[in-house]
Amino acid sequence: MRAILRAARAAASRVAAWGALGGAGMALTSAPTECKRAPELPAPGSSVRHRIVVVGGGSAGVSVAAQLLRKMGREKADLAVIEPSDQHFYRPAWTLAGAGLVPLSRSRRAMSSVMPRGARWIKAAVTRFEPDSNALVLDNGARVSYDYLIVATGMQIKLDLIPGLEEALEGDHNVSTIWDARYVGKTWDGIRELGLREPELKHGGVALFTQPRLGRGCGGAAQKICWLAEDWWRTKTMVRPNLTVEFVTGRPALFPVEKYARALAEIGEERGVHVTYTSELVAVDGPNRTAVFESEDGARFERRFDFLHVTPRMVAPPVVEASPLADKTGYVDVDKYTLQHVRYPNVFAIGDSASVPTSRTIAAITAQAPVVVHNLIVTAGEQPGQLARYDGYSSSPILTRRGGLILAEFKYGEEPGAPPAVKETFPFFFDQGKEVSVLYALTTGLFPWAYWNLMTTGRWYGPRGIFEPRMKFVDTWAMP
Numbered sequence: 001m002r003a004i005l006r007a008a009r010a011a012a013s014r015v016a017a018w019g020a021l022g023g024a025g026m027a028l029t030s031a032p033t034e035c036k037r038a039p040e041l042p043a044p045g046s047s048v049r050h051r052i053v054v055v056g057g058g059s060a061g062v063s064v065a066a067q068l069l070r071k072m073g074r075e076k077a078d079l080a081v082i083e084p085s086d087q088h089f090y091r092p093a094w095t096l097a098g099a100g101l102v103p104l105s106r107s108r109r110a111m112s113s114v115m116p117r118g119a120r121w122i123k124a125a126v127t128r129f130e131p132d133s134n135a136l137v138l139d140n141g142a143r144v145s146y147d148y149l150i151v152a153t154g155m156q157i158k159l160d161l162i163p164g165l166e167e168a169l170e171g172d173h174n175v176s177t178i179w180d181a182r183y184v185g186k187t188w189d190g191i192r193e194l195g196l197r198e199p200e201l202k203h204g205g206v207a208l209f210t211q212p213r214l215g216r217g218c219g220g221a222a223q224k225i226c227w228l229a230e231d232w233w234r235t236k237t238m239v240r241p242n243l244t245v246e247f248v249t250g251r252p253a254l255f256p257v258e259k260y261a262r263a264l265a266e267i268g269e270e271r272g273v274h275v276t277y278t279s280e281l282v283a284v285d286g287p288n289r290t291a292v293f294e295s296e297d298g299a300r301f302e303r304r305f306d307f308l309h310v311t312p313r314m315v316a317p318p319v320v321e322a323s324p325l326a327d328k329t330g331y332v333d334v335d336k337y338t339l340q341h342v343r344y345p346n347v348f349a350i351g352d353s354a355s356v357p358t359s360r361t362i363a364a365i366t367a368q369a370p371v372v373v374h375n376l377i378v379t380a381g382e383q384p385g386q387l388a389r390y391d392g393y394s395s396s397p398i399l400t401r402r403g404g405l406i407l408a409e410f411k412y413g414e415e416p417g418a419p420p421a422v423k424e425t426f427p428f429f430f431d432q433g434k435e436v437s438v439l440y441a442l443t444t445g446l447f448p449w450a451y452w453n454l455m456t457t458g459r460w461y462g463p464r465g466i467f468e469p470r471m472k473f474v475d476t477w478a479m480p
């Protein structure tokens with residue numbers, strides 16, 4: 001444990017060193033990586049077959065494919081990953097890059113370098129799912145059939161649901177978002193630029209951060225950028241006394257778990273960050289630097305801003321939403337414990353595209369992947385046994401300042417409809433409801449390293465590190 005923490009501290013001090021340089025020269029180039037896998041594309045109109053097909057080569061798709069290949073071997077798995085993109089992203093680094101702590105290039109590697117060895121990479125997008133005939137159609141018209149399907153297509157941000165937002169993001173109005181790689185650099189530029197406007201802000205300035213009411217995207221990211229920006233303005237610039245910092249959230253609390261919600265609200269009070277609850281951003285007027293919000297009772301109000309960071313709404317990918325696999329919200333309709341489709345037993349979903357009622361994070365994927373792997377192997381008859389159960393684990397490392405973090409970890413509530421319950425990894429070492437600097441080191445140092453080196457190769461199990469978790473089974477655990 002001590003060795004891990006020491007390594008994490010060393011890695012985090014490298015992050016801090018970058019931050020001290022002000023994140024200068026935020027290059028957009030990829031880190032140099034070894035090219036492992038060449039993509040393939042079936043001929044237009046042709047048909048191919050694989051025993052296991054994974055759709056999506058993001059965090060969920062790559063890690064579950066790597067774990068399956070490790071367990072089953074290349075021959076038995078006969079596994080293809082369908083992914084159209086050349087690039088693979090570690091999205092948590094977008095928060096760090098948006099706050100000037102690391103270069104954006106740290107979030108990105110060539111897809112070929114993370115594609116698991118032994119997988120066939122089909123470089124195409126799926127345009128239609130046909131689960132009744134165990135097949136899907138690619139954007140070039142080729143068909144891929146399968147025995148087992150894992151959907152890992154993530155979710156989509158919808159900038160166009162907020163009138164004026166796309167224009168404001170493209171314009172020169174200090175409007176940005178860390179939820180889209182194109183605007184991450186703009187976020188840090190905006191934070192830094194506002195910090196230099198001391199004479200202009202003598203009569204007061206306003207920095208706004210928003211979070212939508214609905215959506216299960218990483219809940220912490222919307223507010224992490226707010227805390228980190230406020231920390232920068234307070235500790236590194238002269239503007240803070242004249243700057244109003246406001247976090248406007250569509251939700252009734254800063255976090256769905258009361259312990260963390262209380263801790264974060266206290267930090268807000270201490271640092272003079274105003275929090276407005278149950279109010280949603282509904283329009284942006286970039287040229288007039290005005291944001292329009294709607295409160296729960298339908299009343300609208302405006303805020304003028306000098307800096308605006310938007311967390312947009314997120315939706316299921318249209319190809320999933322339009323398919324027989326979707327539930328009424330558009331996500332893949334899986335059992336929230338087994339991650340197996342409720343109507344098609346040979347279909348599973350993992351990560352952001354699964355309908356599970358928990359916060360969608362990489363942390364959640366580390367707990368879901370071994371469950372999907374086990375359940376697919378049992379369903380395929382490769383191993384006798386019962387289906388394993390995912391407990392809803394997810395985690396949000398909420399960076400509250402440079403050097404401080406609240407590590408929120410939780411799982412499904414004990415009763416149906418209950419809020420998430422706390423499930424902490426370090427209860428005997430720290431009070432995770434308080435800011436802890438060692439945990440900051442884990443998040444900024446160890447986790448990115450573990451992601452690129454262990455998770456994408458199927459050897460990282462989140463809170464259990466490199467040790468595979470013991471499965472909990474469906475019929476030995478009473479379901480709420």
Ligand SMILES: Cc1cc2nc3c(=O)[nH]c(=O)nc-3n(C[C@H](O)[C@H](O)[C@H](O)COP(=O)(O)OP(=O)(O)OC[C@H]3O[C@@H](n4cnc5c(N)ncnc54)[C@H](O)[C@@H]3O)c2cc1C
Binds near residue numbers: 084396
């Ligand atoms: C700003 C930000 C901060 C975050 N911070 C954290 C954090 O601190 N901790 C944490 O644990 N999580 C965090 N997350 C959440 C985490 O990044 C996501 O939960 C994770 O990336 C989801 O992985 P995924 O594979 O489900 O989706 P993605 O990573 O989005 O991958 C989906 C893949 O599917 C592919 N795809 C889509 N449609 C198709 C199609 N039709 N055919 C074939 N392929 C397709 C896409 O090209 C993509 O590669 C953060 C996210 C963001 C945006």
